[in-house]
Amino acid sequence: MKNFQQNLKKLEATDTQVLGVSMDSAFANKAFADSIGITFPLLSDWGGETTRKYGLYVDKYKAARRVNFLIGKDGRILEEQIDNAAIDPTKIVDACERPKLKG
Amino acid sequence: MKKLLITLIIAAGLLAHAAPKEEPTAMPKVGDLAPDFKMAYFDGHDLKEVSLSQYHGQKQVILAFYIFAFTGG
Numbered sequence: 001m002k003n004f005q006q007n008l009k010k011l012e013a014t015d016t017q018v019l020g021v022s023m024d025s026a027f028a029n030k031a032f033a034d035s036i037g038i039t040f041p042l043l044s045d046w047g048g049e050t051t052r053k054y055g056l057y058v059d060k061y062k063a064a065r066r067v068n069f070l071i072g073k074d075g076r077i078l079e080e081q082i083d084n085a086a087i088d089p090t091k092i093v094d095a096c097e098r099p100k101l102k103g
Numbered sequence: 104m105k106k107l108l109i110t111l112i113i114a115a116g117l118l119a120h121a122a123p124k125e126e127p128t129a130m131p132k133v134g135d136l137a138p139d140f141k142m143a144y145f146d147g148h149d150l151k152e153v154s155l156s157q158y159h160g161q162k163q164v165i166l167a168f169y170i171f172a173f174t175g176g
Binding site for chain 2: 004011014018019020022023024026027043044049051053055064067068069072074076077086092
């Protein structure tokens, strides 16, 4: 999350909205955001409906896998980073900055 | 006729039983349409609802799933 925050200015300049998602409550997410200085929305997937819709629910942890999706203006997925690869979002930040991304 | 009907009922019952209860959805791949969603966040005053479709044609979206708050990353 912090990595996205560090790149937020860059991302906003490329018409990109960053949204974090977890199965925590909206209030826990807000406390988390405040504690580490995150200014973009952290969405609450209370109950896990979206997490399941994206095939990311891990029964063992009762939580989502760590995955970043870059979704284009047409609603199609442009890039994915999965599990440990999702900790460093450079690939997705770079993809946002790629000129003339299909939109 | 009655025998056939009973056979059919049993067969249907077996099929229903054999079918997996809840097939987990596969993760969408690059090029797929991202499933729409509606989720809320707390902005300090109110709960605000956000959907993926509201950005359609406006902005690209980075959707970052993480495991739990307060776990870093």
